[in-house]
Amino acid sequence: MLAEFNNANIEAAPANSRINASLLWKVGAALAVLVVLWLVRDPALQFVALIKDRDSLARQVQAYGAWGPALLGGLIALQVTVAVLPGHILMLAGGYLYGAVGGFFITWISTVAASQLNYHLARSAGRQVVYRLASARMVERWETLARGKGFTFFLLMFALPIFPSDLMTYVAGFTDISPRRYLAANLLGHLPCAITASLVGAYGLSFTPQAWAAVAAALTAAALAWRRFGTRLTGLSLRQMLSF
Secondary structure, three states, rough: HHHHHHHHHHHHHHHHHHHHHHHHHHHHHHHHHHHHHHHHHHHHHHHHHHHHHHHHHHHHHHHHOOHHHHHHHHHHHHHOOOOOOOHHHHHHHHHHHHHHHHHHHHHHHHHHHHHHHHHHHHHHHOHHHHHOOHHHHHHHHHHHHOOOOOOHHHHHHOOOOOOOHHHHHHHOOOOOOOHHHHHHHHHHOOHHHHHHHHHHHHHHHHHHHHHHHHHHHHHHHHHHHHHHHHHHHHHHHHHHHHHO
């Protein structure tokens, strides 16, 4: 009995050591973040003040002329191509800096163009190149789901923000969807995100509670519509989609 107890203590010691090391690392990382935030507090506060003054920020950006929209569009296109980078902040920035209409065209054109590039890159350059820009494991898993699907499937993949739309541009290149049908899904599917991001970027800070309630209601309606029609259109349930 005593020997078994000692053996259990010996086995538990490494585990406790690992837990303590992990805890120390987390505490150290948290302290390091706090120190960095303290050191950059003045520039950070100045940046926040600049963001709050939308007119001043817009004037500074517009001083760059056509280079401003070109740079923003290029960054949005880059995050579509490198499928691990988040891009919604950039899309919101388009509406915030250039208004709902200007932000919409910057976001929509750059997203559609990069999505077309990804599709043709997957078809021409192959997997070795794509796997350097996106997760090979995720591409293959979604490719399994997309096999045999067409216009409606990819339209929904691009239109609904719960799916990895950037990744799906590469996946489409490995499927049988024709270039013409893919272009149609690309053009139409990216409209909702471009419109929504531009409107929120342009007017989000001044949205009334009623407006935010309407947004929440629209998202709820979209989820309910998927439960009713999504499986019929794609052959996949929402649970199956989210499991990937």
